[in-house]
Amino acid sequence: MSKANVSRYEQSKGNVRWNQVDALCRVYGVSDTERQELIDLAKNSKVKEGWWVPYHGRLSAPMQMLLPIENESSRIRQLATNVVPGLLQTLLYAQAIKTTPGKTLEPEDAGEFLDMRMYRQKILDRASPPDYHVLLDESVLRRAVGGPAVMAEQLDLLLERGQDSNVQIQVLPFGAGAYSAALSSFIVYGGPDPLLDVIFIENTVGSLFLEEEGAREAHVGGFDFLCREALDPDSSAELIAEARKTHLRNRN
DSSP: OOOOHHHHHHOSSOOOOOOHHHHHHHHHHOHHHHHHHHHHHHHHHTTTTTTTGGGGGSSSSHHHHHHHHHHOOEEEEESSSSSGGGGGGHHHHHHHTTSTTOOOOHHHHHHHHHHHHHHHGGGGGGSSOEEEEEEEHHHHHHHHHTTTHHHHHHHHHHHHHTTSSSEEEEEEOOOOOOOOOOOOOEEEEOOOOGGGEEEEEEEEETTEEOSSSHHHHHHHHHHHHHHSOOHHHHHHHHHHHHHHHHHHHHOO
């Protein structure tokens, strides 16, 4: 367990994960009975507060950890190199991704996934939404996920969301050149104390949470560097609009 985790719990910043409670109890020599009671408290305290309660039994372990962190974060920074981030996806775009060849979700599971994906986006519209800063590789705009009509609608949503005061969207154009392969898609969840930031990385083989100081510095530093390399929000919006027109031309 990292020092950042312990500090977060000591300052009542976020729910205590049940597996962390289990680890702490073992370190402190808590009896098995008391340990199980504390684990149950941690599990119940987490799931009762979130919108994801109805889905909890069907969520993967990484998602059970991710959703509370996402829900509690006041600042989210995300680099997206392959697809539009989930918090900014339209229903049809998300559906196109989940129904591509090779996906193993059954129709009912895909429907449930889409329900959750759309519900997650509500954090951007709540009374005190997180500050959401997104870096999109230009390839995300050009890739015809679901076809031209789906992409046109998706890019419309990006343009609309980019007008929100709590959302900032920048595009890394092809002209910016290559950037470190180590900086593939990732999300930084955090708040006023950068020492408590959590890095989330998801790929085809699994999910990873990073809280070590070195990992935080590498990813946050990389994000800040790419912000300087990317187009400013206004120029990014112009490129998004141009990509939208290209998709519409390809529709015929």
